[in-house]
Amino acid sequence: MIIHQLSVFLENKSGRLTEVLEALGEESIKITALTVADTTEFGILRLIVPEPEKARDLLRSKQFTVNLTEVISVMAPNEAQHYAKVLRILSDLDISIEYTYAFSIGNKSIIILRCSNTEEAIKALKEHELELMRASDLYKI
Amino acid sequence: MEIWNRHFECMEREELKKVQSERLRETVERVYYNVPYYRNKMQEAGLGPEHIQSTDDLHKLPFTTKQDLRDNYPFGLFAVPMSEIVRIHASSGTTGKPTVVGYTHRDIATWSEVMARTLTCAGANRHDFIHVAYGYGLFTGGLGLHYGGEKIGASVIPVSGGNTTRQLQLIHDFGSTVLACTPSYALFLAEAIEESGISRNELKLRVGVFGAEPWTENMRKEIEEKLRIKAIDIYGLSEVIGPGVASECLSQQGLHISEDHFFPEIIDPRTLKVLPQGETGELVFTTITKEGLPLIRYRTRDLTRLTYDKCTCGRTMVRMEKCLGRSDDMLIIRGVNLFPSQVESVLLEMSEIKPHYLLFVDRINNLDTIELQVEVDEAFFQDKISQLQSLRNKIQNNLESSLGLGIKVTLVEPKTIERSEGKSKRVIDKRKY
Numbered sequence: 001m002i003i004h005q006l007s008v009f010l011e012n013k014s015g016r017l018t019e020v021l022e023a024l025g026e027e028s029i030k031i032t033a034l035t036v037a038d039t040t041e042f043g044i045l046r047l048i049v050p051e052p053e054k055a056r057d058l059l060r061s062k063q064f065t066v067n068l069t070e071v072i073s074v075m076a077p078n079e080a081q082h083y084a085k086v087l088r089i090l091s092d093l094d095i096s097i098e099y100t101y102a103f104s105i106g107n108k109s110i111i112i113l114r115c116s117n118t119e120e121a122i123k124a125l126k127e128h129e130l131e132l133m134r135a136s137d138l139y140k141i
Numbered sequence: 142m143e144i145w146n147r148h149f150e151c152m153e154r155e156e157l158k159k160v161q162s163e164r165l166r167e168t169v170e171r172v173y174y175n176v177p178y179y180r181n182k183m184q185e186a187g188l189g190p191e192h193i194q195s196t197d198d199l200h201k202l203p204f205t206t207k208q209d210l211r212d213n214y215p216f217g218l219f220a221v222p223m224s225e226i227v228r229i230h231a232s233s234g235t236t237g238k239p240t241v242v243g244y245t246h247r248d249i250a251t252w253s254e255v256m257a258r259t260l261t262c263a264g265a266n267r268h269d270f271i272h273v274a275y276g277y278g279l280f281t282g283g284l285g286l287h288y289g290g291e292k293i294g295a296s297v298i299p300v301s302g303g304n305t306t307r308q309l310q311l312i313h314d315f316g317s318t319v320l321a322c323t324p325s326y327a328l329f330l331a332e333a334i335e336e337s338g339i340s341r342n343e344l345k346l347r348v349g350v351f352g353a354e355p356w357t358e359n360m361r362k363e364i365e366e367k368l369r370i371k372a373i374d375i376y377g378l379s380e381v382i383g384p385g386v387a388s389e390c391l392s393q394q395g396l397h398i399s400e401d402h403f404f405p406e407i408i409d410p411r412t413l414k415v416l417p418q419g420e421t422g423e424l425v426f427t428t429i430t431k432e433g434l435p436l437i438r439y440r441t442r443d444l445t446r447l448t449y450d451k452c453t454c455g456r457t458m459v460r461m462e463k464c465l466g467r468s469d470d471m472l473i474i475r476g477v478n479l480f481p482s483q484v485e486s487v488l489l490e491m492s493e494i495k496p497h498y499l500l501f502v503d504r505i506n507n508l509d510t511i512e513l514q515v516e517v518d519e520a521f522f523q524d525k526i527s528q529l530q531s532l533r534n535k536i537q538n539n540l541e542s543s544l545g546l547g548i549k550v551t552l553v554e555p556k557t558i559e560r561s562e563g564k565s566k567r568v569i570d571k572r573k574y
Contacts, residue, residue, distance in 0.1 A: 005524075007522075007523075007524035009517060009522050009529075009552075009554060010554075011552075011553045011554050011557065037526055039526060039529075039530065041533070041551050041552065042529065042551075042552055042553075044524055044526060044529075046524070063554070063555070063556050063557075064554070065517060065519050065522050065554050065555055066519075067519075067522055067523060067524055069523075069524040098525060114524075
């Protein structure tokens with residue numbers, strides 16, 4: 001149930017994001033999801049790709065600062081109330097969400113969550129019969 | 142033009158040399174018998190006090206450097222018992238140890254005297270209101286100006302630095318006529334005045350005495366136009382006495398050195414040989430009247446040249462040109478001295494970062510800006526914005542608390558700062574002097 005997300009430190013320098021994507025593109029790496037968190041001085045690029053270890057080693061060899069981060073993924077109907085429900089379950093248990101992002105496919109949305117306590121979050125979401133995605137399923141999308 | 146101390150400031154050079162030689166002899170004798178450091182150095186060079194009869198013999202003596210002051214931290218080079226010391230000042234140092242200077246009662250009197258000359262050089266007198274916006278405290282700027290201002294009988298306003306709005310209000314309400322601060326702060330004030338809506342006609346400012354950092358003729362022009370004052374360049378360093386070592390007169394043709402107190406030489410910083418008159422090199426001072434901390438051939442690291450021609454103002458004191466730069470890597474940021482090695486030692490104490498860094502110095506809206514780029518350690522990078530931001534804040538706080546200087550910190554990717562063999566480039570200074 002744990003997904004390994006690629007996190008890449010980015011200086012606030014034009015063209016830097018392009019360079020990451022070009023490096024991945026040279027090895028024909030597919031991207032399932034991508035988001036950028038930025039401040040005025042730097043950014044963090046977050047990516048979900050099949051074979052995250054391979055992508056990490058590739059980026060490291062090109063001098064990027066990369067780490068793998070554990071996130072979880074939930075599939076739910078793409079209506080706000082379902083997203084809210086997921087968040088409510090976690091907040092009721094005092095599990096804080098460091099960040100989250102989502103994308104839609106048809107009438108479903110795929111929610112990615114980075115939580116303070118991944119194991120507990122998985123347990124709680126399962127108890128509420130939410131549909132947690134396996135990494136292998138996620139990469140197939 | 143008024144001259145504070147006509148007897149010395151206009152003395153014929155031949156007579157001046159006699160005075161200087163006599164004072165030098167006394168100083169050398171005093172340091173030889175009272176300061177083990179100097180005695181050892183002189184003995185190593187095979188010298189005794191008897192070998193120094195006049196200023197012509199000065200070149201025989203060894204140099205003193207900032208490092209020597211540090212090695213003898215804090216009071217090792219003082220030439221009087223501590224019971225005679227009435228004031229201690231200090232400036233920031235490279236390894237956390239500041240450079241410490243001590244003054245006797247007579248030294249404070251000397252300092253007041255040379256600052257009175259400086260202010261008189263700038264045309265100030267007992268009828269003036271002197272707004273002192275130099276920092277008061279361990280830094281010598283504020284108190285140096287203060288004592289000189291009192292000595293000439295002016296009304297001194299000890300505002301110290303910061304709080305520009307209040308500075309403007311006091312300049313306006315008190316009718317300040319003389320402004321004393323760093324030249325970049327003067328420009329900053331000029332713009333603040335424009336923005337405040339205060340009409341220049343409501344201000345009585347007439348002249349400014351500016352120092353503690355290098356500045357260009359263009360900056361002078363800008364200050365003079367914007368503030369509608371005469372901008373006078375003053376020079377000093379705490380090791381020698383503080384401000385008051387040299388000052389321009391109203392003819393603005395070089396800075397008169399009070400050489401009856403501070404004997405200047407110009408050396409080649411590589412060969413350490415004294416250069417012929419008129420050549421550019423490193424300025425070296427021997428203090429010939431100081432009691433607390435006399436310095437023999439102290440290397441200032443400032444590059445300039447000297448002119449011995451008589452000035453149109455009537456003073457015979459030698460004039461130095463505006464400083465042209467330095468023979469070491471010291472930076473002066475908003476009047477604060479900074480060596481890149483100081484930044485490095487703060488970074489080395491933090492495990493989260495690599496000590497690979499680059500300092501960018503610039504001058505924006507007339508104020509010096511300094512930015513530090515530092516590489517994040519990959520092992521520390523963990524996908525959390527808040528963690529990276531608190532790291533940045535921690536670096537900023539550590540720098541500020543040990544250097545007394547606000548430095549903007551930017552985290553950059555590892556291995557992006559250029560490595561080079563030997564001396565790497567640590568500083569990019571875009572300021573124009």
